[in-house]
Amino acid sequence: MADADRPTFRAAPAHLDLPALEEEILGIWEDNGVPERSLQWGARAWREGKAPAYVFFDGPPFATGLPHYGHILPGTIKDIVPRYFTMRGFAVERRFGWDCHGLPIESLVQDELGLAGAADIEAHGVAAFNEACRAGVLKYVEKWRATVRRMGRWVDFEDDYKTMDPAFMESVWWVFRRLWDLGLVYEGYRVQPVSPALATPLSNFEVAQGPQERDPVTRKEGHKRRQDPSITVRFKLADEDAFLWAWTTTPWTLPSNLALAVHPDLVYAKVRFEDTGEVAYLEESRLSAYREAGKVGPYEVLARVPGRDLAGRPYEPLFPYFERYRTPQDGYAAAFRVVAADYVSTDAGTGIVHQAPAFGEDDFEVGRRENLPIVNPLSLSGVFDERVPDLAGMFAKDADKVIVGMLKEQGKLVDQDTIVHPYPHCYRTEQPLLYMALSTWFVKVEPLRRMLVENNETIHWVPEHVGRGRFGNWLAEARDWNVARNRFWGTPLPIWRCDEDPSDMVCIGSVAELERRAGLAPGTIRDLHRHYVDDITFPSDKTPGGTMRRVREVFDCWFESGSMPYAQNHYPFDETRKRYVEDHLPADFIAEGLDQTRGWFYTLHVLATALFRRPAFKNVIVNGLILAEDGKKMSKRLKNYPDPNEVIDRYGADALRAYLVSGPAVRAEPMRFSEQGVRDTVRTAVLPLWNAYRFFVTYARAEGFVPSAADLAATPAHPLDRWIRSRTQSFLAEIREAYESYHLDRVVPAYQRMCDDLNNWYIRRSRRRFWRGLRDDEAGQREAFATLYATIVTIVHAIAPVLPFTSEWLYLRLVQDVGLGDGAASVHERSFPEPVAGAVDAALERDVAIVRRVVALALAAREKAQVAVRRPLATLTVAAADPVVRAAVERFGDDVRAEVNVHALAVRADDASFVHYGAKANFKRLGPRLGKRMKAVAAAVAALSSEEVRSAVERGSVEVAGEVLSVDDILVTRAIAGDAVAQTDGDVTVALDTEITDELRAEGWAREVVNRVQNLRKAADLDVSDRIHLALWAEGALGEALARPAHERFVAGETLAERIDRPPEAAVRARPHVREDVIDGMRLVLGLARADGGSPS
């Protein structure tokens, strides 16, 4: 059937070297500009009306570290989905993004320049500092590009976006200005950790990086521990001659005390101490604790008062500094009174908590609720100002002792002690942090809650629970968003404030607007970083003589990444892209890690909802954390994981990709990374397809087969061909569903099952149809080749998004080389296989599944009988009550006989002669009906004899334990009776006739010889189509059997022997390739030479 005038397939290499294959493909892609072409198509085709857009947003990583598995996993997901939708005919723009601002790079530069804190940076110069950040932030970009390229991810690094680009920053300004115009921006306070030594507020991230220590009792890791004063202070009630006792570990906050908090539901005892006569209030259980600790003497209880009854009562300020707040003023309610707060606990102290709203999260919240002023007499360095004259110029922690001394002197100190407790320390200076309320800028989120929740309901989350649970709950209780940071390298807040009247502010929404206001020529402002815009001032519109100066803060980098849908397109300034942004929000798809729930997912969602009243994305895959093999976090220090680049070089990117997206990590669950797992993936996910390819090419070349369009269009007739064609359709439906529902973990298993069916049934059963010399049906052979070809090519396309290299390599050899690619130079530029109407034959697929089950049972029976499959047996009996099973077995009887190696197949309905029947109660049916009698009936059913079960099946019902049960109420079980060589599974039973006649034995010997010859051929390194001259010598009955013409013909045909000689043993041994065996105790010597006379070198 040689197609002499057509190009043919290249020979397949003997072994798969995946990393080498991938390097080869990378070279071809580079030489031909394949990725660029695909990316540009994705970026342009929607604009030219050639394809609908599928919108993908890429979340920007920090480029300050090297890519690791935490990037490679989402990177792979972000490659697979766009590749799939590209093949489905969508134009998918894939722009890479970089998060350039923020603390990671600032910290690095601070370290490099040896700058300790904000003051150091100011002294060094903001311009120099920022330029150092700019210069350093893209340090690892080349390494990123190399890893991303090597992973086979196609993403545009040329038309990328950087959050530090002036155009990006200008859009961020626009976003903020829109929020400002919508009335969603306000200035407020938030309690923040401050490092006094650095004179800087710290982020939570930085706090978490502070020194850690294990608690000696609980063994839990926590903040480093420190010793602090632990004092109990008495506050004189203003309306009664009695005191409230309050406890604190931060005496330095006492000058700022504005309230005392009690729990509304706790009971407070009013007591008179016998030794001092003092009357005081404190919570009952704490009173006992104080007594037991010997802090107080005997007392008399005068009254018991619930906390809520104490609320509202005034007390005398401990210090005079802020006494004026006793009366309402500046819009605040009266301070120095008891307030109720649920957070008050009885773990320590007196059950009465001193409140300084400026110096604690809880205090702040209570203060806000009670409308108390924020009183903060400390600078960022933690030094008291003139409002506390006694302590002015003193550092807060140093003031502790002075304050305790003053209290003692004034008789306001009940008890003085120390406490050792975990406390946050500065990650750079190791000094204790101070929490204080600082002015900052907020975006209102609370009024948007409802719309946020509603918009979220339209988002398809994978896995679902993240959206419904974690994200949904968070939205429902979303708090206003602090978007400002007291930092340097970031997009400056575009708020200019009048130096005469702080309430006179403008928010700038564009560079042009700033230039106009500042009287600068258009184009003057080239960069928007602080060192370019901080000094720009302009006169106030409203306040005569006032000068507008920019506030100090920059944006939190989350605000910038959340602005990415707009800012990456310089929205709304770039006219050509403006429509695109508006038309394509929400995006079709994003993917990031679970840690982004409160990060990027949230900021994207809030901004899109606030600005456009829409969600930001329609589909999202949330990936879990990649842990090291030991289940711990991957840690550079512990070196508990292999370097990603080495893993890729060893096993290949395709293997790593398939491994990562087959595990729990694509369902937001943690995944333990195992190098062995990647290695196994080569075998289980790449080799099966490669082996099918190699089989095809070997025989297609040997037979000169090259498919024509007509071959591929023809509808096959052979049942195996029709089966695999139908099976391919089912596979396509399954894998498409997996891709389109974004359940990527279902993709590889579907593909593996398809490869298994192809390799272990279709090819295995079809093998002879491809062999020269055995064909008596050229059309049938052509059909088999065409079917196998089409199946492999379809699988190659279907798995291309996951295995971009292997699929490309196969595509080039199977399709491109023979000119069938419709001009597409890459599988990634091809369409995803469309379903073929009418190719699905569900009954056929079901029948093959049945047959495979029967064959498995028969092979198990052979195992039980210890008869090698190579030895033929006379008869296999298949007994099944189900006519569908019997019909399937009859239909594929030849396959069953060949697989099981039996001469005859007997199919019947009755299995009574092979099995004993037993029965079990059908709990699901009977349980609800019988209730408590279930147990007794179940026991009675189990006790039924084989005969009783049989007659029950025949009659359709049975009576046990006083209950009439239908056959559906019991489950019939079968067990092989006696020593029959049989196996049973459900209602299918197979039995083997194991009697071996001389005839069968001789036939088995012939097959043994074939097997030995084939092994010898392989050892001689012959090609599968080489003809041979065979010489054999064998002892006794073996020799006689092999001499029979039928067996000799069989051996010759199976081994491509042109001639079989039977010379004396010594002559056989003189042949180029010789092998000696013993079969059933008889010696056999084989000699072999290639038919063309020469021996292969």
Add this chain to the structure above:
RNA sequence: GGGCGUGUAGCUCAGCUGGUUAGAGCGCUGCCCUGAUAAGGCAGAGGUCGGAGGUUCAAGUCCUCCCACGCCCA
């Protein structure tokens, strides 16, 4: 402290609205098959389903509490 997950064989994971003897893949052991295959088939060993209570005729599955781990928040 709160929210959301996770905990099932040596490893990685299935197990739907409760229902028969808890499964798969890998790994291990034995046997087998092989005219592409580093593959494949059959069998075997391996499980107190994190723990304790409870609901139920029946719990890996539902409820309560606890333990461990992860992420986020505080």
